[in-house]
Amino acid sequence: MAKRNTEANRHPYEAHRERQRRRILEAAERLFDERGMDRATMAEITAASGVRASTVYQYFSNKDAIVWEILEGVFAEAAARIKAAMEGAETALGKITALVDVMAEDLARRRATVRFMAQFDAMYAREWPAERLIAIEARISKGGFAQFRKLIRDGVADGSLRSDLDADVTMHAVMNALIGAQRRLAMLGDRVEKQYGKPVDALFREASRVILLGLRAEKKDGKRRKWKA
Amino acid sequence: MAKRNTEANRHPYEAHRERQRRRILEAAERLFDERGMDRATMAEITAASGVRASTVYQYFSNKDAIVWEILEGVFAEAAARIKAAMEGAETALGKITALVDVMAEDLARRRATVRFMAQFDAMYAREWPAERLIAIEARISKGGFAQFRKLIRDGVADGSLRSDLDADVTMHAVMNALIGAQRRLAMLGDRVEKQYGKPVDALFREASRVILLGLRAEKKDGKRRKWKA
Amino acid sequence: MAKRNTEANRHPYEAHRERQRRRILEAAERLFDERGMDRATMAEITAASGVRASTVYQYFSNKDAIVWEILEGVFAEAAARIKAAMEGAETALGKITALVDVMAEDLARRRATVRFMAQFDAMYAREWPAERLIAIEARISKGGFAQFRKLIRDGVADGSLRSDLDADVTMHAVMNALIGAQRRLAMLGDRVEKQYGKPVDALFREASRVILLGLRAEKKDGKRRKWKA
């Protein structure tokens, strides 16, 4: 009897469980985007995922848990994508460019996900225990921001970045501007596109271009330094 | 609003009404910031403003109306401040710099107001009839963004800005990045300051510096062009 | 306008409010007795009192608040009745007898109220902050148990009670037995009466008689001391 509980037999259950989790998570993610993280109700998530309300609580202890779970997924995916992109680049500037590229792509093709992050920031900014976010970040992207700080330092060292940058401050300032721009554009989305006729990721790319121009070391000899990785 | 203020003085009645309105608006603004726009309840606003819940409805038809009213005030004030700052500058780059300065100041000294805008964007982004915002914008800052577009064009023309900028796109891209950065920093506020030991407006200024460096025309002759207005 | 809010005009509202409170309280008290304090739902109380659920919350912040409010009323009434009864008696034994009489009467004529106390004890015994009960007790019956302790001491002194009693211990022991008996009989109520054909207060009186016999000083000279006050 105890034996029956081995992995072999647990598997079918686990698979089912995982499928249900995903269903709920996906329904929630969609609804958070369509209706807003705060406005989407458990009842809606429930209905959209095909399970009954009480069942959801067997998978997630409450609405917040769903939010955090999605967040973790989003983080993990993004971290992986960024890591992969940056590995291909050589100079610090190249790496930063790669990062910016991923962000632009996300804006173009995973806009809902970026909007999710934007909403998360707005909703939880006031109340999340900062530690919790940091814990997730730590678990997922070892190094996290520290890594980027190093990037600036490396860039200054390898001559690809301006020499008058303060690694720590610049790093945070720039990252913040990029993230702020990306999330804002994701939120505005269609509205901007309809009004100005440009896809939002084009706007993000242009902003990034200006920022990267601002970071890049000035040419000393008339020859423009290639800054695309 | 301006209109209301004039009339108000014609009749003691109106003066009283105006005072009440302000009280409610101020209480709401404070509570939106302290508790969040969505979490702040009418009951709280009511209690904080010293009027009874039902009375509020004699001044504002519903909670949203309060939000929009505050928004309008915030807009008007900001527009005035920006306009004043920009008038003092001569070159296009100078004007942009002045604008950025106002934004940094707001972040430092009116952070709650910036947070209000951030919340507004996040909450209403999904549902506001874009026209409504545009109407406000139009009423207040005649020209609005159009003005800024001209700025870039002027800057390219007067040689203070890079020649390879597309006035329309760059303008939106940069403004968006600046606003995104400013609002994000306002929201993160204390959290960032505690973690990195820098006041958030310093981070904003650094981001702006990089952006302006990226916009600025490259020196052609070794002499660095003065870009502060 | 401010003037309109004076007592004169507030009165009609206050009266109404008080009437509503009572209605809710009475409905709750009845339901707590009929269905049990834990099983009675807000919806039932609501329905029984003729107000809608949300209205109840304008009078009481939650179910517990209703319980405590009833409790306070029950306490106050009982304290008043006990005080009045005891004032008429002279010897300590007489006072105790008077107290016991009130308890028996309550059992006969306010059985639901005694049952309320029984339920309260059982439900809240585990979790009430003892201080809260003590606070109520203090507010209502100044002296509270202390008074009774004195009673035993006086009784020993005036010769109406056995000389080998330890005022403090005996007092608590006896009061506890009386209260325990009274509440248990209230709970068992009909069941006992149907089974044994005696009204429960008769059983309580008999138990009290035995207890009082046990407290009373033994006659020294063959003459039985009158112990009824």
Next chain:
Amino acid sequence: MAKRNTEANRHPYEAHRERQRRRILEAAERLFDERGMDRATMAEITAASGVRASTVYQYFSNKDAIVWEILEGVFAEAAARIKAAMEGAETALGKITALVDVMAEDLARRRATVRFMAQFDAMYAREWPAERLIAIEARISKGGFAQFRKLIRDGVADGSLRSDLDADVTMHAVMNALIGAQRRLAMLGDRVEKQYGKPVDALFREASRVILLGLRAEKKDGKRRKWKA
């Protein structure tokens, strides 16, 4: 129950079942005491007993069944203990004294069990079909209360008890007071001990002493009758 235990040993199956039953019962009993009979959830009982929720239903048809089963066990044990104690006594008063002793001991050493009975009374008083309890009582302590009635009669006859007692009434009155006192003290438990510095069983013993003094025949000749068995 006794029956079950015998059969149990016939088949390893049954032995296992019996072990599971016990586990569940023990977990339930503990939780009923810790968290309250109503507040303890099936999920908690389940978790504490190491079985899964659905499995519990293979042993007990519902939560109530668990309560009744525990009750039966408690009853049986208590009856056995009381019977043993009373067998050693000779006079009626002696037997009553022995009974009281057992009750005091239970209060001191099996307080959780007494609390269980107290909770049972409070919760089920309203709804149990009296017959059910009576059936248990009958099955376990043959004679039940009838026995005690006889005790009083015997006591009056053998001169150890007052002659003016009505066997039936007094018996129920006194038993009720004792049980009421015992359960109340069990419920109050720590609270009383902290406040008055006496172990609750001391208070129970004092109450019993007074009651027994009240029951005991008065000395006729100055020699005090020994009333301890």
Next chain:
DNA sequence: AATGAATGAGACTTCATTCAT
């Protein structure tokens, strides 16, 4: 025999808003 999954049936509460005075 054991159990994972699912769920019906509520429970309590909150809140923006209306309306009669």
Next chain:
DNA sequence: GATGAATGAAGTCTCATTCAT
């Protein structure tokens, strides 16, 4: 003009229990 009272409409979550495997 001010306000007390009332409430509809939700919303989140809990729990005992059933059922298929």
